[in-house]
Amino acid sequence: MQLSRLVYANVLGFVSVVSFGQEIKLPEQQDRWKIQPDGSIEWKIDKRIPHHDHIEMGGEKVALWMQYGVDSSGRSKLSRTMVFPTFRLLPHKTIAHMTYNVEDAELPRIYINDRLLKGGVHNASVVGDLQEKVQRVTHKGIMQIESILRDSVVLKRTFFPSVDKPVAIEKLVFINNGKRPAKVDMDYMRREVRPAVERTSDGPHHFILSTIGDGLKTLQPGDSAVFAITYQATRGTAQPLAVVVNREEQLRRDRVNQILSKLILETPDEVLNTTFAFAKIRGTESIYNTKGGYMHGPGGLRYYAAIWANDQAEYINPFFAFLGDEIGNKSAMNAYRMFAKYMNPEYKQIPSSIIAEGAGTWNGAGDRGDMAMIAYGAGRYALAYGNADSARVLWPLIEWSLEYLKRKINDEGVVWSKSDELENRFPAGSANLNTSSLYYDALRSAVMLGKQLGKSATQLAQYEQQAKQIRANIEKYFGGTVEGFKTYRYYKGNDTLRSWITTPLVVDIFDRKEGTIDALFSPRLWTEDGLATLAGNQTFWDRSTLYGLRGVLAAGETEKATRFLKYYSRRRLLGEHVPYAVEAYPEGNQRHLSAESGLYCRIFTEGMFGIRPTGFNSFDITPRLPKEWNNMALRKINAFQNTFDIEVARAGKNKLTIRIKKDGKEKKYTIKDGATQKITL
Numbered sequence: 001m002q003l004s005r006l007v008y009a010n011v012l013g014f015v016s017v018v019s020f021g022q023e024i025k026l027p028e029q030q031d032r033w034k035i036q037p038d039g040s041i042e043w044k045i046d047k048r049i050p051h052h053d054h055i056e057m058g059g060e061k062v063a064l065w066m067q068y069g070v071d072s073s074g075r076s077k078l079s080r081t082m083v084f085p086t087f088r089l090l091p092h093k094t095i096a097h098m099t100y101n102v103e104d105a106e107l108p109r110i111y112i113n114d115r116l117l118k119g120g121v122h123n124a125s126v127v128g129d130l131q132e133k134v135q136r137v138t139h140k141g142i143m144q145i146e147s148i149l150r151d152s153v154v155l156k157r158t159f160f161p162s163v164d165k166p167v168a169i170e171k172l173v174f175i176n177n178g179k180r181p182a183k184v185d186m187d188y189m190r191r192e193v194r195p196a197v198e199r200t201s202d203g204p205h206h207f208i209l210s211t212i213g214d215g216l217k218t219l220q221p222g223d224s225a226v227f228a229i230t231y232q233a234t235r236g237t238a239q240p241l242a243v244v245v246n247r248e249e250q251l252r253r254d255r256v257n258q259i260l261s262k263l264i265l266e267t268p269d270e271v272l273n274t275t276f277a278f279a280k281i282r283g284t285e286s287i288y289n290t291k292g293g294y295m296h297g298p299g300g301l302r303y304y305a306a307i308w309a310n311d312q313a314e315y316i317n318p319f320f321a322f323l324g325d326e327i328g329n330k331s332a333m334n335a336y337r338m339f340a341k342y343m344n345p346e347y348k349q350i351p352s353s354i355i356a357e358g359a360g361t362w363n364g365a366g367d368r369g370d371m372a373m374i375a376y377g378a379g380r381y382a383l384a385y386g387n388a389d390s391a392r393v394l395w396p397l398i399e400w401s402l403e404y405l406k407r408k409i410n411d412e413g414v415v416w417s418k419s420d421e422l423e424n425r426f427p428a429g430s431a432n433l434n435t436s437s438l439y440y441d442a443l444r445s446a447v448m449l450g451k452q453l454g455k456s457a458t459q460l461a462q463y464e465q466q467a468k469q470i471r472a473n474i475e476k477y478f479g480g481t482v483e484g485f486k487t488y489r490y491y492k493g494n495d496t497l498r499s500w501i502t503t504p505l506v507v508d509i510f511d512r513k514e515g516t517i518d519a520l521f522s523p524r525l526w527t528e529d530g531l532a533t534l535a536g537n538q539t540f541w542d543r544s545t546l547y548g549l550r551g552v553l554a555a556g557e558t559e560k561a562t563r564f565l566k567y568y569s570r571r572r573l574l575g576e577h578v579p580y581a582v583e584a585y586p587e588g589n590q591r592h593l594s595a596e597s598g599l600y601c602r603i604f605t606e607g608m609f610g611i612r613p614t615g616f617n618s619f620d621i622t623p624r625l626p627k628e629w630n631n632m633a634l635r636k637i638n639a640f641q642n643t644f645d646i647e648v649a650r651a652g653k654n655k656l657t658i659r660i661k662k663d664g665k666e667k668k669y670t671i672k673d674g675a676t677q678k679i680t681l
Helices: 245-260 270-285 309-323 326-340 370-385 388-407 433-452 457-478 499-506 513-520 542-554 558-574 595-608
Strands: 005-009 015-019 041-044 051-058 063-070 076-088 097-103 110-112 132-139 143-149 153-161 167-176 182-186 190-193 205-212 215-219 224-235 264-266 287-290 293-296 353-355 360-362 479-482 485-488 611-615 618-621 631-639 642-650 655-662 665-672 677-680
Touching: 051 153, 051 270, 063 132, 063 143, 063 153, 076 143, 076 167, 076 205, 076 224, 076 287, 097 205, 097 224, 153 245, 167 182, 167 215, 167 245, 182 224, 215 224, 224 245, 245 270, 264 270, 270 309, 270 558, 270 595, 287 326, 293 309, 293 326, 309 326, 309 370, 309 595, 309 631, 326 370, 326 388, 370 388, 370 433, 370 611, 388 433, 388 457, 433 457, 433 499, 433 611, 457 479, 485 499, 485 513, 499 513, 499 542, 513 542, 542 558, 542 595, 558 595, 595 611, 595 631, 655 677, 665 677
Parallel strands: none
Antiparallel strands: 005 015, 041 132, 051 063, 063 076, 076 097, 110 182, 132 143, 143 153, 153 167, 167 224, 182 215, 190 205, 205 224, 264 631, 287 293, 353 360, 479 485, 611 618, 618 677, 631 642, 642 655, 655 665
16 A cells, blocks of 8 residues: 555654655754865864764775874874785785784873873873873875974874875974974884784785884974874885885875866865765775785775775776776776686676785675676776777676676576675575666666677677666566555565665666655665665665765756755765765774765766766766756866866756867757756767
8 A cells, every 4th residue: 555654763763754755854963074275174173072083094005094083181092003905914815914003002202391292192101291182183185183282382293194105104293382492302113013924925024113203302483393103014024115204295195186186076065076075085095006906995994905896896996987097997997807807608606806916706695796796887987988998808797797697587587696785784685676777787888888899789789688678677576665665675575675776766767766766765764874774774884875866866856866965975074974985884883995985976977967978988968957056067077088077057947058178179068957968079
């Protein structure tokens, strides 16, 4: 029976009444952070303490995971975890990388005018310590903490990973803002730890903490002094690197700015623009230079020097095709090549994950729909990247994956899989909506890509027919009324709403968009942190929220999607846990896994701007300009073998203008709001 009104107690703990088609009330948000003129975000310490958070930063050879906070008295508390993805341990496992944690009390002692600094770098047992008051914390690819000490001395700490070396750096700058000279004295320290040689791959490995600039320095009023602590890994008999701190800091800033200089979002909403910029940083920095080539890794202290069919092949790689970052594109092509090595004539499953710099595999959840993930991502990537030679490399993998999926069609016409990307954390049946939907989109991309490569018309006609059939079967098998909403069952027998009912919207299946969108934004699924994985359950995974926002925009529900997008973006950028999209909760305690940030950017490229690659130099665009905006733009898009801008603006009632700007030239199109325009560059 179709209900018209439901009463739910949702996971936020309050009772909500929802009538189908009406929006729920979103909780009020109180920002802790503020966007600064230079594009950074700042937490200016006020009375809302204690507060603690964590953030991850990545370079090609090291990841730096910082737990940071300010206690109720205003002192800092820091914990540094260094992960060295290419310093592998035995036996080969996903998480078998060398990792070390350093707490405040393990650092060299620092004295200001003969008094011990307490808070951040201290030994709490020493009498006569020096009080610290943290003033501000900032993020923009580098973390900085500014504190005031007694005697008018200011301490500025900067934390960042090296761009290309197995080194993380903690830079300390002391500034004398007083009227008298000030003495600053840091102990010399060199501490080495190493795992047993028998536990290392290509070892022995060494972890070395060492000081730079240690000793006593006298600062005249207005002067400053720089000290540093480095955390680095070495292998065998190699000597520790001689780190030039300011040079490494500048290289890190240059790398961040390089990422920010491409694919620039311009909207009237500063929060969206800044969240997009930060997502580019997190999505791109987590690429590791391994024995197997560049490998994008999710991070989170567990997932490095390894690739997955979902995180890399499906989520992040299609984003790299638009960003135009050289290392990002190398990692994307390398990921697909790695998966392609496991193709076989028997059509046995390609592993879900390739680990340990390519030396091993993980397949613990069986077939999660991985071939659909790979074919979907590779097809979209090849089209948007626009390089015919690269596409020829990817075509056999796409072709093989589609044949594998065809062989997994069950008696009811949808794709069998043992689990899904949540790996049996929640029920997925023997055939799930996500896998069949991705298969459908992969077939569509294969038809377009095959035409670009001159593939057999007969083969492409078969793909076209298979796409038509799987779309019809998705409706027959998964379509249904769940908890009163005309939407989809995630699997056969499923009678509780699931967040992944959003996938059909992402692949342009809009048959049940009204009921699906109402369900997504009902109190049964929407929580203060986005979509619950299962209605009534507190568990959430950002990836389904990010898919959902993108899909709702693609479906044309622009105002509703924008409202929830603004809420979500503000919470992630300026709230209590910042500044990136997260993996999940309670699992992982909202780790900033990297590929989710790529999915955030795709909300705009594929959702709000509605870009659907159709050829090496062509795409369809269906812009979704919110009513309160007069214009929006994506600048320095690096896709389809071109660099160009897209500008969208209002052109009277129910009309939009699209301007494509490239090489100083412009093409202008006028369309009805909601219409699709074909673009050829």
